[in-house]
Amino acid sequence: MGQQLEPNNPSGDSAPRVIDHRAVISFYHVDLDYGRYRALNDVSFQVNNGEFLFVVGASGAGKSSVLRLITMDEFPTSGQVMVGNFLSTRMKRKQIPLLRREIGMVFQDFRLIDERSVFDNVAFAQMVVGVPSADIKRNVAQVLNWVGLYHKRKQKARTLSGGEQQRVAIARAIVNRPKILLADEPTGNLDPEVSQDVLDILFRINAGGTAVVMTTHDHLMVKQYGERVISLADGSIEADVQRGRRVSPSTRVLADRRIQTQDAELQQRKVEQWEAGVLPTTGERDV
Amino acid sequence: MYNTTQLRHLVGESLNGMHRRKVSGTVAVVIMGSALLMLALFSLVTINLDRVLQTVRGEIDITVFLRDDIHADDRARLRADLEGTEGVLAVQYVTPAQAIEKFRQELGEDADLLDALTANPLPASFEIRLSPDLNAAERLEELKATISGYPVVDEVVAHVEWVKRLDRVTRTFVLVDLLVGLLVLASALFVISNTVRLTIEESSTTIEVMKLVGATNWFIRLPYLLSGALQGALAGGIAMLVLVITYRFLSQQVDGIYFFANGQMLGFVMLSTLLGAGGSTLALRRHLSL
Numbered sequence: 001m002g003q004q005l006e007p008n009n010p011s012g013d014s015a016p017r018v019i020d021h022r023a024v025i026s027f028y029h030v031d032l033d034y035g036r037y038r039a040l041n042d043v044s045f046q047v048n049n050g051e052f053l054f055v056v057g058a059s060g061a062g063k064s065s066v067l068r069l070i071t072m073d074e075f076p077t078s079g080q081v082m083v084g085n086f087l088s089t090r091m092k093r094k095q096i097p098l099l100r101r102e103i104g105m106v107f108q109d110f111r112l113i114d115e116r117s118v119f120d121n122v123a124f125a126q127m128v129v130g131v132p133s134a135d136i137k138r139n140v141a142q143v144l145n146w147v148g149l150y151h152k153r154k155q156k157a158r159t160l161s162g163g164e165q166q167r168v169a170i171a172r173a174i175v176n177r178p179k180i181l182l183a184d185e186p187t188g189n190l191d192p193e194v195s196q197d198v199l200d201i202l203f204r205i206n207a208g209g210t211a212v213v214m215t216t217h218d219h220l221m222v223k224q225y226g227e228r229v230i231s232l233a234d235g236s237i238e239a240d241v242q243r244g245r246r247v248s249p250s251t252r253v254l255a256d257r258r259i260q261t262q263d264a265e266l267q268q269r270k271v272e273q274w275e276a277g278v279l280p281t282t283g284e285r286d287v
Numbered sequence: 288m289y290n291t292t293q294l295r296h297l298v299g300e301s302l303n304g305m306h307r308r309k310v311s312g313t314v315a316v317v318i319m320g321s322a323l324l325m326l327a328l329f330s331l332v333t334i335n336l337d338r339v340l341q342t343v344r345g346e347i348d349i350t351v352f353l354r355d356d357i358h359a360d361d362r363a364r365l366r367a368d369l370e371g372t373e374g375v376l377a378v379q380y381v382t383p384a385q386a387i388e389k390f391r392q393e394l395g396e397d398a399d400l401l402d403a404l405t406a407n408p409l410p411a412s413f414e415i416r417l418s419p420d421l422n423a424a425e426r427l428e429e430l431k432a433t434i435s436g437y438p439v440v441d442e443v444v445a446h447v448e449w450v451k452r453l454d455r456v457t458r459t460f461v462l463v464d465l466l467v468g469l470l471v472l473a474s475a476l477f478v479i480s481n482t483v484r485l486t487i488e489e490s491s492t493t494i495e496v497m498k499l500v501g502a503t504n505w506f507i508r509l510p511y512l513l514s515g516a517l518q519g520a521l522a523g524g525i526a527m528l529v530l531v532i533t534y535r536f537l538s539q540q541v542d543g544i545y546f547f548a549n550g551q552m553l554g555f556v557m558l559s560t561l562l563g564a565g566g567s568t569l570a571l572r573r574h575l576s577l
């Protein structure tokens with residue numbers, strides 16, 4: 001995937017940030033059939049490195065199908081999907097786990113292991129790929145801090161609120177520093193205020209250089225924050241709109257408040273990024 | 288292949304999984320154990336019944352009563368002919384004196400009845416022992432007819448009707464045994480694959496999460512394979528233990544029960560282990576497309 005960058009590097013170790021603007025995800029004329037049912041019809045788009053993409057559409061429009069094609073849970077009936085260096089047409093079954101390691105995933109239903117601790121849930125992702133235990137401890141602590149849940153690391157996942165569970169799921173999704181984060185209606189089960197929190201975290205992850213693809217049918221949210229929005233209807237792309245992200249003042253306040261609760265170094269880094277314009281601010285990229 | 292973190296994870300998951308699924312794991316072992324016990328018990332019953340039938344068949348014989356006026360040469364010729372006949376294991380000549388002595392022994396306490404006799408009424412005879420596998424009723428009838436054809440032979444006693452009945456019993460036994468065997472085997476496999484499936488479905492979230500974060504299929508499978516194998520081994524061991532105890536008890540009451548040799552028991556436990564591991568693999572493949 002060309003330039004090696006530092007996706008969601010919350011503590012921001014060294015290394016100058018370089019954003020590679022080449023495509024990390026490409027769909028070329030993708031059709032997807034489930035049996036005789038055509039779920040996606042001639043879908044083409046690209047997602048560049050570091051981009052934040054909303055995919056909207058009614059229920060059944062094919063949003064989740066798009067994400068499943070990206071994770072190669074499904075393969076196009078015709079056309080081609082490219083994710084990083086992986087091509088759907090040349091993919092071997094054995095390579096799928098490798099692809100998954102470059103993608104973080106978040107779902108509406110969180111998908112945590114209920115009876116395990118918050119820490120274990122996140123550490124799981126690192127154990128699977130064989131990160132040394134000392135590093136696991138550090139990395140997990142870091143991401144948990146980052147989503148503001150370090151103090152709950154010992155609690156069982158099922159004892160957390162929905163919003164907290166989703167933050168754990170996000171921590172798990174990013175702990176391996178994926179280049180891509182997919183979020184399938186991550187706010188679908190959360191009330192508006194908590195949704196705002198989660199969305200904010202996703203923005204911050206994106207600000208760290210990770211491409212984010214998020215599906216939703218919350219049009220209001222999209223209207224408010226949509227930088228790039230693909231609208232699906234009956235499996236076809238109805239519109240692919242690119243515009244600046246409008247960050248509401250309330251988001252900023254929320255973000256700042258959370259930052260206060262996190263460790264000073266991290267806060268410093270975030271403020272620096274913010275000021276350096278890495279995190280887009282109101283109106284900056286408005287069209 | 289795997290580094291230390293991953294190995295620790297694998298071992299941890301196998302043990303942890305068993306710990307977490309303690310109840311369902313125990314239930315699975317007990318259910319599997321019962322299914323395996325049925326299977327083993329069935330094999331034992333089959334083997335023992337088969338041996339009883341073989342023994343009964345081994346006791347089948349033909350008695351050829353000779354005419355009183357038989358010449359020694361004719362007798363020798365007949366004997367040679369009989370010994371040369373296919374399916375004949377042994378031919379024994381019984382003199383009238385031996386016959387009455389035998390009869391006396393058979394009568395036991397009532398033997399003094401024989402004292403009333405002035406002369407020995409029993410003829411000399413050949414007792415023919417047949418090989419167990421060569422005395423179907425038709426063969427026996429054939430043999431009886433051939434032997435009766437000798438002029439020196441007075442009478443041939445062969446329990447053809449009885450053998451016919453034995454044949455019928457044997458045939459029914461084999462058929463029923465085969466059917467029951469298939470049934471027991473099928474239900475054992477069904478029960479085992481289902482219990483394994485249940486324990487696996489219990490952890491379907493874990494498996495889903497593992498796929499999500501990029502675990503390879505083998506890495507996901509291995510802990511389940513190991514705990515499946517262990518469950519199978521435990522279940523097989525328990526089944527054998529129950530059988531051994533039952534056998535110890537029964538063999539004090541009844542003699543001559545055939546029981547598994549040590550090697551066979553070991554083989555059975557190994558087979559159970561394979562069944563457990565195979566069951567997990569199958570359940571994972573069928574229900575989680577792994």
Ligand SMILES: Nc1ncnc2c1ncn2[C@@H]1O[C@H](COP(=O)(O)OP(=O)(O)OP(=O)(O)O)[C@@H](O)[C@H]1O
Nearest residue numbers: 034035037039057058059060061062063064065066
């Ligand atoms: N495995 C499947 N087999 C058959 N049909 C499927 C399958 N998965 C999805 N579909 C169908 O494909 C269409 C698109 O499904 P998809 O899950 O992508 O929709 P969605 O936009 O995510 O909807 P929602 O907002 O309800 O999650 C739907 O009509 C759905 O019924």
Ligand SMILES: [Mg+2]
Nearest residue numbers: 063064065184
């Ligand atoms: Mg969906």
